Amino acid sequence: MVQDQSTDRTLDLREGGEAARGDREDEVVLGLSPAFGAFFTQTISHVPLVEVLREVMAGAEEQGVELRVVRVKNTADLAKIAHGAARLAGSGIGIGILSRGTSMIHQKDLAKLSSLELFPQAPLLDLETFRAIGSNAAQYARGESPEPVPVRNDYLSRPRYQAKAALLHLKETEFVEPSGGIVELEVSISRARAS
Amino acid sequence: MTEADPQPGTRRSARTEILENRPVQLDGFVEEWPEVGMIAMESPYDPDPSIRVEDGRIVEMDGRERADFDFIDQFIADYAIDVGSAEEAMALDAAEIAHRIVDPGVARADVLALTRGLTPAKLLRVVESMNVVEIMMAMQKMRARRTPANQAHSTSARDNPVQVVADAAEAALRGFAELETTLGVVRYAPLVAIALQIGAQTGRGGVITQCALEEATELALGMRGITAYAETISVYGTEAVFTDGDDTPWSKSFLASAYASRGIKMRFTSGTGAEVQMGDADGKSMLYLEIRCIQVAKGAGVQGLQNGSISCIAVPGSVPSGIRAVAAENLVASMLDLECASGNDQSFSHSPMRRTARTMPQLLPGTDFVVSGYSGVPNYDNMFAGSNWDPEDYDDWNTIQRDLKVDGGLRHVAEKDILATRERAIRALQAVFAHLDLPEITDEEVEAGTYAHGSEELPRRDVREDLKAAQAVMDRGITGLDLVAALEKGGFRDIAENLLSVLRQRVSGDLLQTSAILDHQLQVLSAVNDANDYAGPGTGYRPSGERWEEMKKLRHVISAENPEKEVE
Numbered sequence: 001m002v003q004d005q006s007t008d009r010t011l012d013l014r015e016g017g018e019a020a021r022g023d024r025e026d027e028v029v030l031g032l033s034p035a036f037g038a039f040f041t042q043t044i045s046h047v048p049l050v051e052v053l054r055e056v057m058a059g060a061e062e063q064g065v066e067l068r069v070v071r072v073k074n075t076a077d078l079a080k081i082a083h084g085a086a087r088l089a090g091s092g093i094g095i096g097i098l099s100r101g102t103s104m105i106h107q108k109d110l111a112k113l114s115s116l117e118l119f120p121q122a123p124l125l126d127l128e129t130f131r132a133i134g135s136n137a138a139q140y141a142r143g144e145s146p147e148p149v150p151v152r153n154d155y156l157s158r159p160r161y162q163a164k165a166a167l168l169h170l171k172e173t174e175f176v177e178p179s180g181g182i183v184e185l186e187v188s189i190s191r192a193r194a195s
Numbered sequence: 196m197t198e199a200d201p202q203p204g205t206r207r208s209a210r211t212e213i214l215e216n217r218p219v220q221l222d223g224f225v226e227e228w229p230e231v232g233m234i235a236m237e238s239p240y241d242p243d244p245s246i247r248v249e250d251g252r253i254v255e256m257d258g259r260e261r262a263d264f265d266f267i268d269q270f271i272a273d274y275a276i277d278v279g280s281a282e283e284a285m286a287l288d289a290a291e292i293a294h295r296i297v298d299p300g301v302a303r304a305d306v307l308a309l310t311r312g313l314t315p316a317k318l319l320r321v322v323e324s325m326n327v328v329e330i331m332m333a334m335q336k337m338r339a340r341r342t343p344a345n346q347a348h349s350t351s352a353r354d355n356p357v358q359v360v361a362d363a364a365e366a367a368l369r370g371f372a373e374l375e376t377t378l379g380v381v382r383y384a385p386l387v388a389i390a391l392q393i394g395a396q397t398g399r400g401g402v403i404t405q406c407a408l409e410e411a412t413e414l415a416l417g418m419r420g421i422t423a424y425a426e427t428i429s430v431y432g433t434e435a436v437f438t439d440g441d442d443t444p445w446s447k448s449f450l451a452s453a454y455a456s457r458g459i460k461m462r463f464t465s466g467t468g469a470e471v472q473m474g475d476a477d478g479k480s481m482l483y484l485e486i487r488c489i490q491v492a493k494g495a496g497v498q499g500l501q502n503g504s505i506s507c508i509a510v511p512g513s514v515p516s517g518i519r520a521v522a523a524e525n526l527v528a529s530m531l532d533l534e535c536a537s538g539n540d541q542s543f544s545h546s547p548m549r550r551t552a553r554t555m556p557q558l559l560p561g562t563d564f565v566v567s568g569y570s571g572v573p574n575y576d577n578m579f580a581g582s583n584w585d586p587e588d589y590d591d592w593n594t595i596q597r598d599l600k601v602d603g604g605l606r607h608v609a610e611k612d613i614l615a616t617r618e619r620a621i622r623a624l625q626a627v628f629a630h631l632d633l634p635e636i637t638d639e640e641v642e643a644g645t646y647a648h649g650s651e652e653l654p655r656r657d658v659r660e661d662l663k664a665a666q667a668v669m670d671r672g673i674t675g676l677d678l679v680a681a682l683e684k685g686g687f688r689d690i691a692e693n694l695l696s697v698l699r700q701r702v703s704g705d706l707l708q709t710s711a712i713l714d715h716q717l718q719v720l721s722a723v724n725d726a727n728d729y730a731g732p733g734t735g736y737r738p739s740g741e742r743w744e745e746m747k748k749l750r751h752v753i754s755a756e757n758p759e760k761e762v763e
Contacts, residue, residue, distance in 0.1 A: 076474065155542045155574050155581025156221070163223045163513030166472045170231045173474045 011050035016184035022090035031085030034175035043101030059134025073180030082106035091141035232476025235520035244317035274494030284312030289320035299731030340710035343561035345604030356390035364620035366571035367398025400693030401713030420675025424460035432484025462499035468510030503538020522556035536567035542581035626685025
């Protein structure tokens, strides 16, 4: 169980068996990276991961689309995580999120290094953006062509965050289990008891 | 804004408060982690140098048998190292080799005779024995071209060709020898590359241009003569990162030969930090891996390399001795007789002091291109994600050149001349677009573009029409010669002649020589006819004559003749 200082919610992720391919045509699959909520509790810019997950799920839910969450254990490569999720989704639409926040919306028939939408600058991703990512993925799943989520750019985010991003990636890579495959995740989010 | 805030209720000193608010605190610094390669140089996990040659073939290199070589080892052993001189050169102590490199009394050619026989681990030991002043001393002698130069970025956040043509013209007028662009929306490339070329030839005939794109389109624009060189051909220091981009040293060499076959100048790009950033550094230091990249460039037979960390600069910049490592990687490129376009081209620090200090190891000794490139547009318009230098720093740059009498390639230009050149460049593009039946450039855009600082001040273009026209440029097979004809018909004969002279280089092939640029007379200046002859005090390149007079000019200099006035 993981709890972050800056939220009163707790995140409980329980790993189940090997994730299967869904058959609901409007289902989106969200793939989490190996250390998301396991070692890491917040993104590179201190957004609590429990809130990230909540917003993505809410974004899909408000479009009336079901979001299934899986843990990709065998890679920390975002394109592989997002593409792996897309291949499991009944709709063929997947989302990948790394612990540091970097995210991608993918479609199963696209080349792995391509994507529908990529959000490369993790430090600039706030809760509003994560909700929009969930919402857009849901719209793609319904066969729509939503306006891409606006991508922000800040040329000074590199000097502040590039080295930390490298460290976070190296740490995430330590949690990769090459034969771990992709497993179902049961997500429960609850409010912490008042102390 | 710091991550380690004090405990609530803890009193802080007033001085700490001030220090906490300094821009340098916004930069990221991390602890070394050598086991995964998060270390700039001097790692305990880098291999020890060794070599064994049998029957004219390297059978062991840096402690690894040929049977265990990865493809980078193999490529370096077979193509980058001169087997004939390897055993003798490798037998010398690394510090002794470093002495010869730094010593002005040892000729550059004699150093090259040694360095061509060194393995990656040995080259690493050589530069590890140098401090940063010795690295600069060595760079002063080992740089390939005698005359240093500079390169600019000319891009637009809106991919607006009007902005690019005006800023390219200004950058060329200010002294840059090469200009490069890239895109936000890739489909805009043909129009922006045309604008860059015409701007360059308006500002100063002979400035050469490139457009950074995925490799096939970049090559296609070069073959059509819309651009004149290429630089964004990346190589990496571990097999895992190389293959992640579906590439090998052989595929990159094949691409290099495609450029050479058409007389197009090109260089590779690499830099410290890329491998660890990708999480595949194989437990080796950033500098060791970069030296492998430099030798891959050498083995591929390309004339030069852009290095100096480049887009990963905040990674070496975050660890101890990282900026020394970056200076060392530039030096190794020059030690292997490659043209070195030495970085300083990406946003690096929030601190103006760190930004400046980071550039000194290239600016003071001079490199083939001190900055590669200097943003010729405000950083918010820089589609290479921001540079270490931008137009707001022009007068600082000119002043530093004048203070230290070092040639960073730029000059102060009076505002009236800049305005006239910007306007003429946009007018020329307006005529070319009209002649080629591309979307109109209005007089309102000419006016706005002449006076603008950045894309925010320009009228919005009809992007959909522009993108259709960009596709049409490719479909209709428009080439550099069509641009020459359009310029001539539009009444811009001198610009047409400049562009034709640049295109002629494709036939003569002289731009393929190491470190080639075109001078003011559109003559090639390269390591062949302008070889670096530094041999100690009083020798080598020193600003003098007209160039030094030009460097003395600044925006505001009080007149000695009449101290109530400023020098014009």
